[in-house]
Amino acid sequence: MWSNETRHDPFLPGVLVFEHTRRLRFGTAIAVAFARSPTTLAHTAWDLAEASGGRFVLGLGTQVRAHVERRFGMPWPDSPVGKLREQIGAIRALWRTWQTGQRLDVRGTYYRLALMSPFFNPGPIEHPEIPIYVAGVNRGLARLAGEVADGFCVHPLHTPHYLRSVVLPAIETGLRRSGRDRSRITILASVFIATEPSEVEYVRSRIAFYASTPSYRPVLELHGWGEVAERLSALAREQRWSEMPSLVTDEMLRAFCILGNPPDVPEALRERYAGLVDRFAPYLPLVPGERRALWTALAHAFGAA
Numbered sequence: 001m002w003s004n005e006t007r008h009d010p011f012l013p014g015v016l017v018f019e020h021t022r023r024l025r026f027g028t029a030i031a032v033a034f035a036r037s038p039t040t041l042a043h044t045a046w047d048l049a050e051a052s053g054g055r056f057v058l059g060l061g062t063q064v065r066a067h068v069e070r071r072f073g074m075p076w077p078d079s080p081v082g083k084l085r086e087q088i089g090a091i092r093a094l095w096r097t098w099q100t101g102q103r104l105d106v107r108g109t110y111y112r113l114a115l116m117s118p119f120f121n122p123g124p125i126e127h128p129e130i131p132i133y134v135a136g137v138n139r140g141l142a143r144l145a146g147e148v149a150d151g152f153c154v155h156p157l158h159t160p161h162y163l164r165s166v167v168l169p170a171i172e173t174g175l176r177r178s179g180r181d182r183s184r185i186t187i188l189a190s191v192f193i194a195t196e197p198s199e200v201e202y203v204r205s206r207i208a209f210y211a212s213t214p215s216y217r218p219v220l221e222l223h224g225w226g227e228v229a230e231r232l233s234a235l236a237r238e239q240r241w242s243e244m245p246s247l248v249t250d251e252m253l254r255a256f257c258i259l260g261n262p263p264d265v266p267e268a269l270r271e272r273y274a275g276l277v278d279r280f281a282p283y284l285p286l287v288p289g290e291r292r293a294l295w296t297a298l299a300h301a302f303g304a305a
Helices: 013-020 038-052 065-070 080-100 139-148 160-178 197-211 214-222 226-237 250-256 262-273 292-301
Strands: 026-028 056-061 132-136 151-154 186-194 257-259 279-282
Touching (some): 038 056, 038 080, 056 080, 056 151, 080 132, 080 139, 132 139, 139 151, 151 160, 160 186, 186 262, 197 226, 197 250, 214 226, 250 257, 257 262, 262 292
Parallel strands (some): 026 056, 056 132, 151 186
């Protein structure tokens, strides 16, 4: 189960998940990395890993400049990829210190960490190898995931063509740089799925919202929709949100979203993502009693009890 950072804290649900389940894994997809210090992230992940018996996954994303600066009040780095690389290294250095007693000594461009007195050291845990996933859209973060991460979270604004042409080659480049093979990283895709008219319109609005972000424009440009992205960005700057979904054509909708009746969705997922990703997460809130036909079809098709 994945929790995102939109209207609520992404970590707190993990406490309930681990208290009331024995096998379910839980992760953040994503927590905003640049809104937090490496030490804060390391402590939270360490506690959740201990509470869950090793079932927690730390998923991090950079967000975009406007949100980091104007929603979180934090500075935007000169090199987002460089800062995230350093932040991940610092988190793992803290974990090594707590697990092995190794002296803390992080000296980088963005972080300098050299103090960990016993009073603040939580000490070793049974499952210290906490997976770190990185989320991204463009080549830089995909390469970084290949180099240093245990997983890559594919943004829902993607197409199979974009995965083959941009994301997967970048991950492979990162893997080669670090001397790792493909088995060392899990690729997780967040997937738009719509099985009824209200969901179709919801997905259309989500596509419009994401496509208005300038840094996500390469996804649309690959398909020849760069002009649409520019118009969406202009409307977003003017906060004309209600006008944006109408710019998302049916062709765009089919490219980004799986459409169909619930029983047909599993096969459509297999056809679209075979050989491209290891796991997928429906871009749908899991609400008890809702979308029962779809969740049942997915559970039966992909082996869940």
